Amino acid sequence: MAVNCTDYDFSIIEPYWQKKWLESKTFQTLHDTSIPKYYILDMFPYPSGAGLHIGHPEGYTATDILARFKKANGFNVLHPMGWDAFGLPAEQYAIKTGTHPAETTSKNVENFRRQIQRIGFAIDWDREINTTDPNYFKWTQFIFLELFKKGLAYVDEKPVWWCQNLKAVLANEEIVNGLSEVGKHPVERKNLRQVVLKITKYADRLLDGLKDVDWPDSTKRMQKAWIGKSTGAEVCFQLDGFNDNLTVFTTRPDTLYGATYMVVAPEHPILDKIVTSENKETVAAYQELSKTKSDLDRTELAKEKTGVFSGSFCINPINGAKIPVWIADYVLVTYGTGAIMSVPAHDERDFEFAKEFNLPIIQVIEKNNASHNGDGKTKLPFCSEGRMIHSGDYTGLSTKDCKSKIIAHLERKRIGKATVNFKLRDWIFSRQRYWGEPIPLVWVSKEDYHETAAANSDVAKALPLEPIKSKEGSETLYALPILPKFLPLKLPVTDSYQPSGTGESPLVNQSDWLNIWFHKITGETLPRSIEKPNSEWIEGVRESNTMPQWAGSCWYYLRYMDPHNDQEIVSKEAEKYWQNPDLYIGGAEHAVLHLLYARFWHQVLFDCGLVSTKEPFTKLFHQGIILGEDGSKMSKSVGNVVSPDDIIDESGADALRLYEMFLGPLEAMKPWNTSGIEGISRFLKRIWREFIGEDGKINSKIVPERELEENIKILHTTIQKVTEDIEGIRLNTAISQMMIFMNHIQKSRSISTETAKVFLQLLAPFAPHIAEEIWSRFGEKQSITLKAWPKFDPKILLSKEMKIMFQVNGKLRGEANVSIHISKEEVIELAKSNIGVLKFIEDKRIVKEIYVPGKIVNIVAK
RNA sequence: GCCCGGGUGGCGGAAUGGUAGACGCUGUGGACUUAAAAUCCAUUGUCCUUAGGACGUGAGGGUUCGAGUCCCUCCCCGGGCACCA
Numbered sequence: 024m025a026v027n028c029t030d031y032d033f034s035i036i037e038p039y040w041q042k043k044w045l046e047s048k049t050f051q052t053l054h055d056t057s058i059p060k061y062y063i064l065d066m067f068p069y070p071s072g073a074g075l076h077i078g079h080p081e082g083y084t085a086t087d088i089l090a091r092f093k094k095a096n097g098f099n100v101l102h103p104m105g106w107d108a109f110g111l112p113a114e115q116y117a118i119k120t121g122t123h124p125a126e127t128t129s130k131n132v133e134n135f136r137r138q139i140q141r142i143g144f145a146i147d148w149d150r151e152i153n154t155t156d157p158n159y160f161k162w163t164q165f166i167f168l169e170l171f172k173k174g175l176a177y178v179d180e181k182p183v184w185w186c187q188n189l190k191a192v193l194a195n196e197e198i199v200n201g202l203s204e205v206g207k208h209p210v211e212r213k214n215l216r217q218v219v220l221k222i223t224k225y226a227d228r229l230l231d232g233l234k235d236v237d238w239p240d241s242t243k244r245m246q247k248a249w250i251g252k253s254t255g256a257e258v259c260f261q262l263d264g265f266n267d268n269l270t271v272f273t274t275r276p277d278t279l280y281g282a283t284y285m286v287v288a289p290e291h292p293i294l295d296k297i298v299t300s301e302n303k304e305t306v307a308a309y310q311e312l313s314k315t316k317s318d319l320d321r322t323e324l325a326k327e328k329t330g331v332f333s334g335s336f337c338i339n340p341i342n343g344a345k346i347p348v349w350i351a352d353y354v355l356v357t358y359g360t361g362a363i364m365s366v367p368a369h370d371e372r373d374f375e376f377a378k379e380f381n382l383p384i385i386q387v388i389e390k391n392n393a394s395h396n397g398d399g400k401t402k403l404p405f406c407s408e409g410r411m412i413h414s415g416d417y418t419g420l421s422t423k424d425c426k427s428k429i430i431a432h433l434e435r436k437r438i439g440k441a442t443v444n445f446k447l448r449d450w451i452f453s454r455q456r457y458w459g460e461p462i463p464l465v466w467v468s469k470e471d472y473h474e475t476a477a478a479n480s481d482v483a484k485a486l487p488l489e490p491i492k493s494k495e496g497s498e499t500l501y502a503l504p505i506l507p508k509f510l511p512l513k514l515p516v517t518d519s520y521q522p523s524g525t526g527e528s529p530l531v532n533q534s535d536w537l538n539i540w541f542h543k544i545t546g547e548t549l550p551r552s553i554e555k556p557n558s559e560w561i562e563g564v565r566e567s568n569t570m571p572q573w574a575g576s577c578w579y580y581l582r583y584m585d586p587h588n589d590q591e592i593v594s595k596e597a598e599k600y601w602q603n604p605d606l607y608i609g610g611a612e613h614a615v616l617h618l619l620y621a622r623f624w625h626q627v628l629f630d631c632g633l634v635s636t637k638e639p640f641t642k643l644f645h646q647g648i649i650l651g652e653d654g655s656k657m658s659k660s661v662g663n664v665v666s667p668d669d670i671i672d673e674s675g676a677d678a679l680r681l682y683e684m685f686l687g688p689l690e691a692m693k694p695w696n697t698s699g700i701e702g703i704s705r706f707l708k709r710i711w712r713e714f715i716g717e718d719g720k721i722n723s724k725i726v727p728e729r730e731l732e733e734n735i736k737i738l739h740t741t742i743q744k745v746t747e748d749i750e751g752i753r754l755n756t757a758i759s760q761m762m763i764f765m766n767h768i769q770k771s772r773s774i775s776t777e778t779a780k781v782f783l784q785l786l787a788p789f790a791p792h793i794a795e796e797i798w799s800r801f802g803e804k805q806s807i808t809l810k811a812w813p814k815f816d817p818k819i820l821l822s823k824e825m826k827i828m829f830q831v832n833g834k835l836r837g838e839a840n841v842s843i844h845i846s847k848e849e850v851i852e853l854a855k856s857n858i859g860v861l862k863f864i865e866d867k868r869i870v871k872e873i874y875v876p877g878k879i880v881n882i883v884a885k
Numbered sequence: 886g887c888c889c890g891g892g893u894g895g896c897g898g899a900a901u902g903g904u905a906g907a908c909g910c911u912g913u914g915g916a917c918u919u920a921a922a923a924u925c926c927a928u929u930g931u932c933c934u935u936a937g938g939a940c941g942u943g944a945g946g947g948u949u950c951g952a953g954u955c956c957c958u959c960c961c962c963g964g965g966c967a968c969c970a
Contacts, residue, residue, distance in 0.1 A: 241889055245889090248966065286970090353970090373970080
């Protein structure tokens with residue numbers, strides 16, 4: 024049944040069909056695994072209080088078009104939606120107003136769902152997920168326990184942003200221009216206790232896996248750079264007068280003869296030992312200085328090299344040279360060994376430093392084609408490949424050969440070895456926040472831990488090989504897991520979300536929740552406020568940190584496959600059938616973190632046997648940002664934000680969908696233009712008028728007769744173009760083609776019912792409401808989305824004639840319609856007799872005649 | 886600084902090395918109307934007075950019968966990285 028308006032009244036048509044689809048579960052994903060599957064996923068949104076932004080429906084519309092298209096092509100489509108709902112804003116709002124974040128979150132989710140449903144997406148809402156739902160985060164916690172068991176979690180002091188005035192740890196986004204966003208207070212890097220995940224253990228696999236995924240090159244490159252693998256060697260330098268070595272990492276062991284001094288990071292532990300007494304003061308002052316340097320200082324003042332001398336020396340293992348050990352903050356303690364051998368002749372930074380402090384520079388490489396006649400001198404620093412000089416036995420070798428020979432030599436002498444280093448750091452997984460998944464760990468004493476671990480129990484089986492320890496003041500505590508069967512571990516209900524003031528989570532103040540009795544065999548827990556039942560219960564303190572927002576989004580694509588399963592994260596059957604998303608669309612801003620973390624978890628889950636695929640996202644596409652009408656980024660403060668609700672009120676959801684796709688290529692960054700939507704509205708109204716008469720019934724122009732030949736041809740061209748453009752995600756040009764079709768059909772005196780209905784099918788993924796409405800007025804009882812996608816007939820697309828352009832010297836001078844069977848000689852003769860062409864070849868000698876079949880004739884004349 | 890992506894009418898954009906500017910917006914003229922809206926028709930890169938022609942895809946070179954498209958140099962815009970040895 025259709026609605027009964029005679030005009031194109033989207034305000035009646037659209038809600039009607041949205042309700043109908045929802046009620047008849049039109050877009051319910053089937054459980055039939057005999058049908059080929061298509062899983063298409065959007066990066067799920069954070070349901071902010073501001074509501075949907077015009078950028079959200081861009082990606083969602085694109086996936087919706089693909090989803091509807093695939094459904095029409097016989098696939099069992101999974102196109103879900105959910106909420107990444109833990110996170111800072113709800114917590115900040117709670118601190119200000121006392122409203123529980125869960126309340127804020129559910130209100131925002133309601134609003135987001137309402138707004139998304141107004142756009143008419145083909146989403147199976149029975150599969151909606153929410154990361155803050157205990158039935159969801161139970162499994163987030165479960166996965167954490169798998170990481171724990173595999174020894175991939177540990178506790179360590181890690182630098183985080185700390186604000187002394189707010190007495191709180193801040194996230195990057197809470198810091199604006201080096202000051203806290205709230206109150207504009209100074210912030211500093213401070214080492215605080217953190218739960219960390221060993222993503223670095225997967226560095227090589229995360230790198231290798233990129234070979235197998237169909238992702239934008241730029242994103243692969245970014246991940247590659249982030250992982251930052253570099254191969255080189257570790258070399259031991261004997262410290263002169265000490266029994267210790269200073270080990271450095273270098274990618275250029277070939278330049279060993281050119282090492283003229285050493286540099287260690289200010290935080291390097293060896294300094295306590297090797298700084299000579301007369302240098303102690305200066306070194307200490309320098310260490311203090313670099314501590315207070317924020318990242319901002321480090322980058323902005325970057326090029327100015329600073330450093331101090333330690334007073335000690337190293338022996339270069341290759342030539343016995345005695346070289347000084349310096350301290351400088353251009354060497355990072357977190358990378359490699361925190362120390363380098365400095366080769367100023369062949370490294371830009373070392374060169375600058377050597378210039379600054381007048382240290383010797385020894386050239387050991389020259390350009391391959393360097394002339395020995397004086398003027399072909401190699402300009403220093405010279406950082407590329409070449410031929411070795413001043414390098415003892417290695418002189419004359421290529422840098423490449425020299426590299427492997429020196430490494431072999433060092434390995435033989437046991438003073439060095441080939442190694443690999445990564446830029447990737449372990450992942451700080453804890454947040455000192457309330458509104459996140461509690462980390463399901465309990466901290467107990469060493470004695471209790473060992474007793475627990477020694478038993479033959481479920482708890483003991485869930486432990487890692489090496490205990491996870493945490494230093495708490497003078498005491499070292501050991502981590503026990505909350506067993507999966509006791510999950511979810513929910514947040515305690517409270518009305519205080521204020522930071523603890525100590526840099527710990529607000530949860531440290533929830534003593535009832537925090538302090539527990541832990542049963543060392545069964546893993547059960549009881550609040551410590553009750554009396555200890557018996558000796559099998561041990562004293563425990565819950566981990567008070569919560570998980571970062573990334574946690575919930577690391578595996579949500581798996582949950583959609585089987586969202587109500589309370590036994591497993593996803594059933595084996597569902598996982599085997601759905602595998603992973605066939606297409607994943609989301610912003611390029613997640614190119615590194617989300618996509619890297621999710622890949623890491625997926626690889627761990629693969630190792631656990633919980634998923635069968637090696638990579639979570641085989642095909643990835645980034646939609647571009649939609650800018651404000653002024654060409655700048657949409658923001659509240661600029662006041663150029665466009666709300667989808669307003670557009671739908673004025674022009675309808677179909678117009679919004681079409682216009683967002685018509686704006687330009689999906690991947691491009693493009694400005695919004697409110698007047699541009701007029702063209703789309705006209706297009707929709709024109710469709711309505713062509714298809715629906717003034718009485719609201721199918722237009723009398725549409726007749727159940729054989730189609731006119733010229734209409735058949737444009738129809739098949741359109742089927743082909745739209746089909747291929749959807750497959751290639753070129754949705755803007757697909758819409759152009761549909762407009763061309765309508766412009767043509769409008770001039771035709773009649774249209775066959777068949778043509779009209781096929782066009783509606785092509786339109787349906789883009790503008791589903793109007794298509795469904797007109798479809799039903801044709802008397803169709805079933806949804807248009809259930810109708811098989813039309814096929815084009817290549818035979819119809821073949822013409823008897825073709826248009827050939829005539830050029831003289833590459834310039835267009837004429838054209839002609841010719842038979843497709845015309846010979847080269849005939850067409851060239853035709854060209855030469857063309858009036859336009861004739862004028863330009865008359866007094867000239869023809870040098871060359873080119874015919875590109877079906878396209879062009881070019882006469883070259885002098 | 887390094888690594889990417891991009892630069893086409895007044896605007897958004899379209900063009901497997903072969904008709905540059907599809908499609909849409911805007912503007913202009915016209916039809917319908919008492920009038921307006923809506924709709925429809927024509928026109929809309931620049932220059933030359935027109936027929937017709939010249940020029941034209943950030944700038945300059947090059948390859949080619951032919952370049953928006955390929956190569957080199959440079960300029961501008963956007964994104965990423967930021968002393969990673």
